[in-house]
Amino acid sequence: MKWVLRAGLLAVFAFFVLGPIGNLMIWSVAEQWFWPNRLPSQWGFRFWDVVFRPTGRAMESLWLSIWIALLTTATCLVVSVPAGYALARGKLPWRPIVMLIFLLPQAFPNLPVYINIARIFFEYDLNGTVAGVVMVHAVHGLVFSVWIATAAFAAIDPELEQAARNIGASGPRTFFEVTLPLALPGIVASAIFVFLESLDEFTGSYFVGAPEIRTLPLMLYSAGAGGNIQIAAISALILLVPSILFMLLVERFLKGEVLAKMGR
Amino acid sequence: MGPTRGVSVLLIFPALAMALALFIYPLGYSLVGAFQDKAGVWTLGNFVRAWELYRLDTLFTVFIVGLSTFLIAVISVSIGGYLTLGNSPVAKKILDWLYRWPLFVPFIVAALCMRTFLGRNGMMNNAFVFLGFMDQESAQSFLDWRGIVITFVWKQTPFVTLMVAGAMAGLDRSTIDAARNLGASRLRVLLEIVVPQIRRTLAVGLILSFVTMMSVLSVPIMLSGQSPSMLTVNMAWRINSVGDYGTANALGFVSYLLTGLAAWFYLREAVRDKQQGLTR
Numbered sequence: 001m002k003w004v005l006r007a008g009l010l011a012v013f014a015f016f017v018l019g020p021i022g023n024l025m026i027w028s029v030a031e032q033w034f035w036p037n038r039l040p041s042q043w044g045f046r047f048w049d050v051v052f053r054p055t056g057r058a059m060e061s062l063w064l065s066i067w068i069a070l071l072t073t074a075t076c077l078v079v080s081v082p083a084g085y086a087l088a089r090g091k092l093p094w095r096p097i098v099m100l101i102f103l104l105p106q107a108f109p110n111l112p113v114y115i116n117i118a119r120i121f122f123e124y125d126l127n128g129t130v131a132g133v134v135m136v137h138a139v140h141g142l143v144f145s146v147w148i149a150t151a152a153f154a155a156i157d158p159e160l161e162q163a164a165r166n167i168g169a170s171g172p173r174t175f176f177e178v179t180l181p182l183a184l185p186g187i188v189a190s191a192i193f194v195f196l197e198s199l200d201e202f203t204g205s206y207f208v209g210a211p212e213i214r215t216l217p218l219m220l221y222s223a224g225a226g227g228n229i230q231i232a233a234i235s236a237l238i239l240l241v242p243s244i245l246f247m248l249l250v251e252r253f254l255k256g257e258v259l260a261k262m263g264r
Numbered sequence: 265m266g267p268t269r270g271v272s273v274l275l276i277f278p279a280l281a282m283a284l285a286l287f288i289y290p291l292g293y294s295l296v297g298a299f300q301d302k303a304g305v306w307t308l309g310n311f312v313r314a315w316e317l318y319r320l321d322t323l324f325t326v327f328i329v330g331l332s333t334f335l336i337a338v339i340s341v342s343i344g345g346y347l348t349l350g351n352s353p354v355a356k357k358i359l360d361w362l363y364r365w366p367l368f369v370p371f372i373v374a375a376l377c378m379r380t381f382l383g384r385n386g387m388m389n390n391a392f393v394f395l396g397f398m399d400q401e402s403a404q405s406f407l408d409w410r411g412i413v414i415t416f417v418w419k420q421t422p423f424v425t426l427m428v429a430g431a432m433a434g435l436d437r438s439t440i441d442a443a444r445n446l447g448a449s450r451l452r453v454l455l456e457i458v459v460p461q462i463r464r465t466l467a468v469g470l471i472l473s474f475v476t477m478m479s480v481l482s483v484p485i486m487l488s489g490q491s492p493s494m495l496t497v498n499m500a501w502r503i504n505s506v507g508d509y510g511t512a513n514a515l516g517f518v519s520y521l522l523t524g525l526a527a528w529f530y531l532r533e534a535v536r537d538k539q540q541g542l543t544r
Contacts, residue, residue, distance in 0.1 A: 085275060
């Protein structure tokens with residue numbers, strides 16, 4: 001009896017967790033689906049052809065989104081690796097305040113800030129440009145990349161660096177051949193995270209990029225608002241693939257125990 | 265060892281400059297903008313207009329985000345509690361596998377999922393009708409405030425659960441086992457022994473979720489276009505349709521205040537803990 005109750009509760013939970021994603025998948029292969037039919041009256045991949053047509057706007061949006069995400073990741077890494085190293089190993093004045101500044105974008109609601117970034121960008125003609133959108137995504141990604149890079153560098157035993165110096169390696173050589181390789185798993189993790197955040201970002205792109213820059217989330221939004229549920233569903237599934245992959249991989253480097261240490 | 269002071273400052277400068285120029289400066293801009301009119305004169309007019317037009321929406325936002333936060337807390341503690349105290353290893357394994365699916369689903373995708381799932385002819389209603397819980401005629405759409413709450417809870421619960429379950433896994437088992445041996449029910453062990461020890465972690469997860477939900481535009485704008493609406497939708501409307509930065513910034517100020525209030529409650533608790541020497 002207890003066994004039945006347990007299985008029943010798990011089934012209900014599974015329905016609510018996976019049902020919304022399942023419903024989206026059905027929509028992506030529904031060629032005709034009218035109320036009150038419980039399932040589509042005509043199935044097929046016609047809309048997939050529309051989305052994946054090489055000249056289609058959806059593919060254009062996908063490549064643009066990937067391009068922006070790559071630029072955002074590169075920008076974040078270039079500034080956050082040295083910053084993380086300095087925060088973990090260097091002698092910084094006002095270190096707690098600096099750490100706090102990198103935490104603030106996570107502590108305030110972002111939307112009002114994005115509105116004002118768009119207002120400032122207007123003066124520099126950055127609205128509706130790839131550079132503008134990359135900057136907005138990068139400042140959001142900075143929170144994760146700086147904090148994770150700092151943690152990755154701080155976790156390295158300083159004696160390893162000391163040993164390299166003792167046998168005559170220069171400072172830069174020690175950094176590039178000892179410290180950086182050891183910190184790499186954490187830095188790669190932060191890079192994947194920044195990439196995904198940029199790929200999925202909606203609010204900032206909406207205020208700074210639209211209508212000229214149509215990233216995949218923006219395209220998904222206008223397709224959904226325009227009633228093209230199938231096109232929106234397929235775009236959503238494209239966005240889901242990297243997210244689910246990351247979710248399955250995340251246990252390797254982002255244990256719950258680590259997350260639980262945040263904010264202490 | 266490590267870089268000197270000068271080198272450290274040099275290394276951190278690009279990242280710091282970026283954060284200052286692209287976050288701190290626009291944040292200050294929004295704070296100042298809330299108290300200025302179009303000509304740059306200091307005024308409280310923006311707040312008067314925000315109060316006249318959006319006081320209902322402000323309450324609506326607090327209600328939705330507050331209810332979502334509460335539900336996230338209850339569900340994540342329940343899942344974490346079962347993972348820690350449950351009897352069936354199979355059920356624990358399935359639950360552990362199941363709960364994280366929405367973790368990295370983008371909000372915009374979650375919104376679209378729910379729009380199809382919770383609609384009048386969505387999978388949820390269809391399943392209820394199929395199972396005989398209700399008939400087709402009484403099926404109603406959940407695409408209003410309930411849809412927003414369900415989407416927020418669906419999307420944010422895995423995040424808080426991951427933190428909470430991690431903290432619970434790190435607890436000393438001996439007190440839990442002792443209480444169980446003395447005959448305490450699992451619910452009582454969860455509420456009186458486990459939760460008090462992980463409440464800091466739970467609070468951090470809930471505050472981060474609260475802030476996130478306060479700034480999500482895609483979910484309310486896709487799920488429910490009707491009035492009253494959430495503050496994020498109102499801000500977008502003031503900018504895109506009216507070009508009124510003053511009122512939008514006043515509403516932004518209100519949302520900072522609301523999240524600041526949540527953070528203040530947390531800090532007050534944390535300080536009280538410290539004074540009592542209970543810090544974990």
